[in-house]
Amino acid sequence: MGILEVTGFSKHFGGLWAVRNFSFESKKGEILGIIGPNGAGKTTLFNLLTGFYRPDTGRAVYKGENITGLRPHELCKRGIVRTFQITQPFANLTVLENVEIGAYNRIRSDQQATQEALRILGTLGLSEMQNELASALPIGHRKNLELARALATQPEVILLDEVVAGLNTKEVDDMLEQIKGVQKEGITIIMIEHVMKAVMSLSDRIIVIHYGEKIAEGVPEEISKDAKVIEAYLGEEYAFAASK
Numbered sequence: 001m002g003i004l005e006v007t008g009f010s011k012h013f014g015g016l017w018a019v020r021n022f023s024f025e026s027k028k029g030e031i032l033g034i035i036g037p038n039g040a041g042k043t044t045l046f047n048l049l050t051g052f053y054r055p056d057t058g059r060a061v062y063k064g065e066n067i068t069g070l071r072p073h074e075l076c077k078r079g080i081v082r083t084f085q086i087t088q089p090f091a092n093l094t095v096l097e098n099v100e101i102g103a104y105n106r107i108r109s110d111q112q113a114t115q116e117a118l119r120i121l122g123t124l125g126l127s128e129m130q131n132e133l134a135s136a137l138p139i140g141h142r143k144n145l146e147l148a149r150a151l152a153t154q155p156e157v158i159l160l161d162e163v164v165a166g167l168n169t170k171e172v173d174d175m176l177e178q179i180k181g182v183q184k185e186g187i188t189i190i191m192i193e194h195v196m197k198a199v200m201s202l203s204d205r206i207i208v209i210h211y212g213e214k215i216a217e218g219v220p221e222e223i224s225k226d227a228k229v230i231e232a233y234l235g236e237e238y239a240f241a242a243s244k
């Protein structure tokens with residue numbers, strides 16, 4: 001049984017089905033990659049999974065409990081948290097304060113929240129920047145901060161929306177190491193990623209979404225050879241070229 005099981009999720013905007021009859025499960029401790037062309041419905045799927053949108057149809061079960069329709073903060077309390085493709089820190093707060101806010105999800109005492117925030121900043125290489133305003137961070141560090149804020153909530157399942165997009169090669173490699181570290185802590189990861197090198201090297205399994213529907217699912221090697229997947233990416237040839 002998966003830690004998170006989704007059956008028949010759909011979401012439409014007017015006449016457009018952004019996500020359509022989407023079912024999958026996420027296994028405890030795995031890294032599940034979600035890929036698909038621009039506009040395929042990946043971010044909408046994350047919005048459904050994390051309570052930012054309510055599904056038009058379908059059901060989500062987390063650790064045996066029906067969580068369909070719960071709000072983001074309710075899901076966060078239960079251990080499901082996400083990062084945003086466009087990073088969303090509290091710009092006028094410091095890096096440390098941003099992460100402390102995440103920590104208050106589970107921790108009541110100020111002192112412990114600070115301690116936990118400092119620990120996470122240390123593991124993600126952000127200690128030196130703890131007193132900078134979040135708005136002052138360059139993109140690479142903003143992505144780390146986004147991850148730090150999510151980790152501070154002490155999640156069991158973390159959803160990463162394009163965390164390596166926009167990073168340079170060195171920053172990508174650092175981020176990949178950090179994500180592996182998150183998995184080692186026993187946290188289940190679902191990651192949307194456009195950078196094929198990242199998703200192919202990290203994922204235990206990959207699901208491919210196209211026009212809102214699941215078109216393939218398997219281990220990275222199977223996915224990279226799947227005819228439907230290659231077809232879906234025609235015109236986005238960089239995707240598979242970049243994985244070599």
Ligand SMILES: Nc1ncnc2c1ncn2[C@@H]1O[C@H](COP(=O)(O)OP(=O)(O)O)[C@@H](O)[C@H]1O
Nearest residue numbers: 013016018036037038039040041042043044045
């Ligand atoms: N809030 C919204 N209102 C209307 N259309 C939307 C909204 N969010 C996404 N869409 C549309 O739904 C489709 C899927 O978008 P999205 O989930 O952002 O794709 P991806 O993350 O795979 O690039 C796209 O056609 C997009 O234009």
Ligand SMILES: [Mg+2]
Nearest residue numbers: 042043044085
């Ligand atoms: Mg997206």
